[in-house]
Each structure stands twice: as C-alpha cells, then as structure tokens.
Amino acid sequence: xxxxxxxxxxxxxxxxxxxxxxxxxxxxxxxxxxxxxxxxxxxxxxxxxxxxxxxxxxxxxxxxxxxxxxxxxxxxxxxxxxxxxxxxxxxxxxxxxxxxxxxxxxxxxxxxxxxxxxxxxxxxxxxxxxxxxxxxxxxxxxxxxxxxxxxxxxxxxxxxxxxxxxxx
Numbered sequence: 583x584x585x586x587x588x589x590x591x592x593x594x595x596x597x598x599x600x601x602x603x604x605x606x607x608x609x610x611x612x613x614x615x616x617x618x619x620x621x622x623x624x625x626x627x628x629x630x631x632x633x634x635x636x637x638x639x640x641x642x643x644x645x646x647x648x649x650x651x652x653x654x655x656x657x658x659x660x661x662x663x664x665x666x667x668x669x670x671x672x673x674x675x676x677x678x679x680x681x682x683x684x685x686x687x688x689x690x691x692x693x694x695x696x697x698x699x700x701x702x703x704x705x706x707x708x709x710x711x712x713x714x715x716x717x718x719x720x721x722x723x724x725x726x727x728x729x730x731x732x733x734x735x736x737x738x739x740x741x742x743x744x745x746x747x748x749x750x
Contacts, residue, residue, distance in 0.1 A: 587616065624685040627678075628693075635695075646699065652679040653701050654738065657712035657729050660700050663693040669721060673712070673729045701738070708741045 587605060591598040596614060607613020634642040656662050656673045663679070667687035674680045686693050703709060709717075711732050715725055737743050 620685055621689065624682070624689060624691065627682050627685075628691070631682075631693075648677070649679060649695075649699065650701065652677060655733070657710055657732055657738065659703060659710045659713060659739075661693075661695055663695075669716075672722075672726050703739055703741070705739075705741045708739050710739050711737060711743070714740060 588598050591600065591605075591614075600614070602618075604613050605616045606618045607615070609615040630641075631645065635645060636642065652674060653659075653662050655675065656665075656670055658665060658670070662670075663683050663686060667683050671680065671684065674683075682693070685691075701710075712725070712729060715728050720728060732738070735743075
C-alpha cells in the first residue's frame, strides 16, 4: 500500500516522502488522515468473526470448518492464533485465518476461542507431532519439511504413530 501512497500523494498536493505516522495522523493533529488499511481489515474481520462465530448460521459453520482445516494444516493443538506467527506462519498456506493471524500478531491483538473449537488430543498426555518437534528444537525449514511429511502421512498426534506402549 505504501507504493500506492508514494505515487498518489504528489497528485494530492503532499510530499511523497512523508512518513507513515503523518500520513495516518488525523487532520486535526496536522496529519493527512489517510487510513491504515491493515487496521481497517483487522477490525472488519474481527467484527465479522464476533458476529457469526458460535452461531448456527452457514457462515459460522464455514468459519469453524475453515478454522479446523487451518489448525490441521499448521499441525498444532490448541489456539493457533495465540501462537507465534513469526515461528509458525510458514506452516500455513495463504488463507483468511492466516491473514487474521498475521494482523493480530503484528498489532498484538489476542484472539481466543473456547476450547471446544480447538482440536484436542485423543488420549491423555498426547501432543501433536509438530508440538513435539518444536519441543525438541526443530524450527524454520526443517519444521516445514516435517510438517509436509506429517500431512502426507495424514497423522496429527503422537497417538497416531505410536503403539499403546508409547515406543513404536
């Protein structure tokens, strides 16, 4: 969006090198008053999520199905949106929830869902494979590779690959 402002500001009679702070500052405080579109989008997405999440509408069911698919793709249990975007974002493909996660992370907005909306472990003391890899020091490209393998074999937790004795 910065390049659009860079080209448009001279046409509006403003210096194109003006900083972002002065571009988005309201005019009553000597700024230009241009919108910051990422904040606007985050606000609209959160409003839509608050309006529909947990209801019985078609959009709510779609949101819940998309969120579940998003969780499975990233490969972790619990609230994905409360996890570190910078460490785990490469595990998710571009989607509505990934953009929501990015913006909420960059503006330090906490999005919490009730536990019933999260993928829960199937057994006691079970954890997702990706969480296990993170606990054992994997990150970056190696974690991405392991995530692709995990999705290929269609497994999510340690219980999916271990026998009842926990060894095999």
